[in-house]
Amino acid sequence: METPKQLLPDFLGALGAVIGTLIVVAFSPMAGILGFVLTFIIISVITAAAISGIRQDRKAAANSVSTMVIYFLAAFVLLPVVSIIFEIIRKGAPGLSIGLFFDDMSVTSTDAPLNEGGLLHALVALATIVSIPIGILTALYLTEVKGKAAGTVRFFVQAMSGVPSIVAGLFIYAVWMITFGGTYTTAAGALALTILMIPTVARTAEEVLKLIPTDLREAGLALGATQWKTVALVVIPAARSGLITAVTIGGNDAMNWNPFSGNNSALPFYVWKNFGIGTEIGADRAWTGIFVLMVVVMIFFTIARVLGNRKG
Amino acid sequence: MHDHPVSIIENPNRRDVPNPREITTEPRFSDRAFRAVVSSGGFIALLLLGLISFFLLFNGFSIFRTEGLSFVTSFDWIAESIESGTEASYGIGAMLYGTLVIGFLGLFFGFPLALGAALFLSYYAPEWLKKPMVLIVDVMAAIPSIVFGLWGYYVLMPHAEEWARLINKYLGFIPIFSMPGDFYTRSPFIAGLVLAVMIIPIITSISREVFAQTPLDRIQAAYALGATRWSMIRAVVIPYGRGGVIGGAMLGLGRAIGETVAVYTVLNLVYDIRPEILLSAGGSVASLIVNKFSEAGPQELKALMAAGFVLFMVTLAVNFFANAIISRTARKE
Numbered sequence: 001m002e003t004p005k006q007l008l009p010d011f012l013g014a015l016g017a018v019i020g021t022l023i024v025v026a027f028s029p030m031a032g033i034l035g036f037v038l039t040f041i042i043i044s045v046i047t048a049a050a051i052s053g054i055r056q057d058r059k060a061a062a063n064s065v066s067t068m069v070i071y072f073l074a075a076f077v078l079l080p081v082v083s084i085i086f087e088i089i090r091k092g093a094p095g096l097s098i099g100l101f102f103d104d105m106s107v108t109s110t111d112a113p114l115n116e117g118g119l120l121h122a123l124v125a126l127a128t129i130v131s132i133p134i135g136i137l138t139a140l141y142l143t144e145v146k147g148k149a150a151g152t153v154r155f156f157v158q159a160m161s162g163v164p165s166i167v168a169g170l171f172i173y174a175v176w177m178i179t180f181g182g183t184y185t186t187a188a189g190a191l192a193l194t195i196l197m198i199p200t201v202a203r204t205a206e207e208v209l210k211l212i213p214t215d216l217r218e219a220g221l222a223l224g225a226t227q228w229k230t231v232a233l234v235v236i237p238a239a240r241s242g243l244i245t246a247v248t249i250g251g252n253d254a255m256n257w258n259p260f261s262g263n264n265s266a267l268p269f270y271v272w273k274n275f276g277i278g279t280e281i282g283a284d285r286a287w288t289g290i291f292v293l294m295v296v297v298m299i300f301f302t303i304a305r306v307l308g309n310r311k312g
Numbered sequence: 313m314h315d316h317p318v319s320i321i322e323n324p325n326r327r328d329v330p331n332p333r334e335i336t337t338e339p340r341f342s343d344r345a346f347r348a349v350v351s352s353g354g355f356i357a358l359l360l361l362g363l364i365s366f367f368l369l370f371n372g373f374s375i376f377r378t379e380g381l382s383f384v385t386s387f388d389w390i391a392e393s394i395e396s397g398t399e400a401s402y403g404i405g406a407m408l409y410g411t412l413v414i415g416f417l418g419l420f421f422g423f424p425l426a427l428g429a430a431l432f433l434s435y436y437a438p439e440w441l442k443k444p445m446v447l448i449v450d451v452m453a454a455i456p457s458i459v460f461g462l463w464g465y466y467v468l469m470p471h472a473e474e475w476a477r478l479i480n481k482y483l484g485f486i487p488i489f490s491m492p493g494d495f496y497t498r499s500p501f502i503a504g505l506v507l508a509v510m511i512i513p514i515i516t517s518i519s520r521e522v523f524a525q526t527p528l529d530r531i532q533a534a535y536a537l538g539a540t541r542w543s544m545i546r547a548v549v550i551p552y553g554r555g556g557v558i559g560g561a562m563l564g565l566g567r568a569i570g571e572t573v574a575v576y577t578v579l580n581l582v583y584d585i586r587p588e589i590l591l592s593a594g595g596s597v598a599s600l601i602v603n604k605f606s607e608a609g610p611q612e613l614k615a616l617m618a619a620g621f622v623l624f625m626v627t628l629a630v631n632f633f634a635n636a637i638i639s640r641t642a643r644k645e
Contacts, residue, residue: 034475063540070436073428077516080509081452084463091466097412137353145350157357159389160638162563163456163624164570166598167364168622172353174367178613195364200355227339227347252454275465275577283466291457301454305447 013051017044041072085294090285092291127193128251133202134194135250136243142202142233143209144217154206168195196274201250208242209235241307248304252297315491352522365624374619375402375611382617384408389583391612398480399412402615404455410500410595411626413566414575417504418511423561425566429468430557434540435549453513464506469578472502475591488589498580500594506578507571511564518563522556523549555641562634570627572598586623597623 021040030286048068053061138157142150172192177183212235220230271289274282351577369376379402386403409441429449433442473496483489501572526549539616575596581603582593600625601616608616 018595034478059540059543065544066545067436070432072433073425074437074445077429077512078448079426079580080457080463080468081448083467084455084459087467089640098503106485121503130562132536134353137350138357140350141354142467144578145354147345149355153354153358155632156361158635159628159631160361160626162570164572164598164627165362166572166601167368167620167624168571170601171364173366174371174617175363178371179367189549193423195360198360202357226346231346271462274461274571285628286462287466290462293456294459297454297456298451298579301451308370 013047017047091287126190131194131197135198138202139205142206157199157202168192197250204246208239212238245304245308252300324625366615368621375615375618386440404619405593406585407597407600409585411597413502418507418568422508422511426515429516434523449513457574461574477566495592498592499591503579507568515560515564518560520555524551526552556638559634559638566627566630576602
């Protein structure tokens with residue numbers, strides 16, 4: 001621990017930076033919060049460099065400058081998240097009412113009522129049911145079977161996780177509506193989401209399965225179990241909570257909706273529609289919709305976290 | 313008479329003891345079935361990627377044939393119209409250019425922040441701050457893109473317009489910051505800022521993973537030789553993790569290129585290549601598809617499929633390249 005005496009120059013430096021900033025802002029065209037922040041960053045970096053430069057050497061000065069810069073960069077990363085969450089609560093919470101989930105708003109406007117937000121869950125649930133087996137089978141192929149093509153499959157699954165949601169939507173449209181002449185259904189939307197979910201489930205599940213010690217597998221095989229029995233009765237039970245996490249994270253991914261996956265007034269579509277109206281009341285409804293959406297996302301997120309932390 | 317004790321093996325009359333198991337390396341039926349099912353499941357991802365490119369190419373093929381190379385180079389997007397008798401012409405040149413502009417702007421703003429955050433979390437953050445901050449970055453990754461879009465439109469845009477005005481005031485002599493009128497809303501600059509926020513989590517988490525693989529003995533050796541924290545990072549961490557960090561940045565770029573909803577809300581689509589990034593005129597292939605899709609006729613739909621195919625190929629190429637760089641860095645133990 002540093003003694004108070006050693007900390008004194010740092011403290012004086014910080015104080016000096018604040019006072020210096022106030023003086024510069026007062027006597028220069030720099031104004032407002034933006035001006036204050038910019039001036040403060042510049043002055044504090046210079047102060048830090050000067051203090052360590054004088055007390056030690058140039059290397060110490062470079063170290064102080066980089067430390068300051070990295071602290072500021074990290075702080076700026078937090079800024080948008082804090083702003084997003086703050087604004088969602090500020091603008092979205094007032095519009096919340098119990099009636100929102102039960103009443104039909106079609107009297108007051110032509111757009112979909114929020115209570116149909118339930119459809120999002122149907123969509124996500126359907127997509128989850130389809131993508132769980134595919135994702136987990138892919139992960140099993142990569143970790144248990146380790147086939148010749150494992151490297152290639154892993155590479156393509158990684159590439160697949162970058163497929164834009166709009167491309168997945170177009171693909172489903174091309175297959176479902178153009179080729180088979182179908183109409184829009186929840187199932188079609190769910191299939192588009194499935195494409196987005198598979199790589200996430202597969203990659204997370206692979207990470208989880210990799211953590212299962214090889215000893216367990218070898219013990220199973222040494223006892224005379226077949227590989228199938230070993231995987232089904234030893235590996236998967238051991239990885240169960242992790243696999244549930246993988247599925248939950250995938251479900252969270254599916255919230256990344258695009259206009260093709262939810263013509264059916266799913267929650268994001270409700271937000272999108274109301275935003276598109278461009279009126280004050282539309283904006284208010286959009287914010288309320290976002291508030292509810294974020295609550296759902298956070299519930300998923302928390303479940304994934306809790307399950308993921310419970311090592312078993 | 314008295315019985316001699318006879319061991320089970322010698323007694324041929326004992327039938328209730330099974331014969332010794334036949335020892336074989338041949339996989340049993342259950343294993344063969346298991347392997348077959350799992351392998352075919354594993355190939356579904358490959359199959360899906362193949363199907364996506366096939367169907368998009370199949371539906372957009374006639375457009376590629378009539379437009380040829382001009383589909384990716386020309387700027388105009390005119391749907392066929394019977395009343396005015398105009399001939400259809402489809403070109404996504406401006407949109408492709410715009411996509412790259414906002415993608416690189418997102419990277420320009422987002423990469424330093426993400427790298428700073430990753431370094432902070434790996435080497436600077438006090439223990440008590442590490443966990444909550446990692447959690448916040450993960451939350452950021454979980455936020456749906458429509459939320460970013462609305463936040464960008466209602467919250468960020470008013471501020472960003474002011475920043476754009478300031479940039480124009482002091483740096484307006486540089487062509488890309490010039491402004492022919494007073495149209496600061498929904499510009500590539502603002503879209504780039506929103507994209508930056510959206511790609512920070514992925515770049516941060518990949519950079520952290522890469523930094524975590526830096527060998528501890530080298531780090532300690534650097535400190536033992538009297539390095540400051542910064543000179544240690546410059547001498548050990550950066551050279552070790554450079555490839556992975558670049559790969560992470562490219563993955564972020566891939567995300568930015570494919571981003572649809574958020575970009576659509578904060579970007580004004582204009583079918584022209586404009587060098588001014590502060591001007592309310594930009595392009596994005598993904599937004600073009602959303603924009604035109606609802607009222608597209610059959611032929612325009614084909615053109616949109618073709619645009620989707622191009623977008624798919626670009627993102628796939630960027631991702632391939634990024635993952636190759638990352639895995640090569642990761643293997644270099």
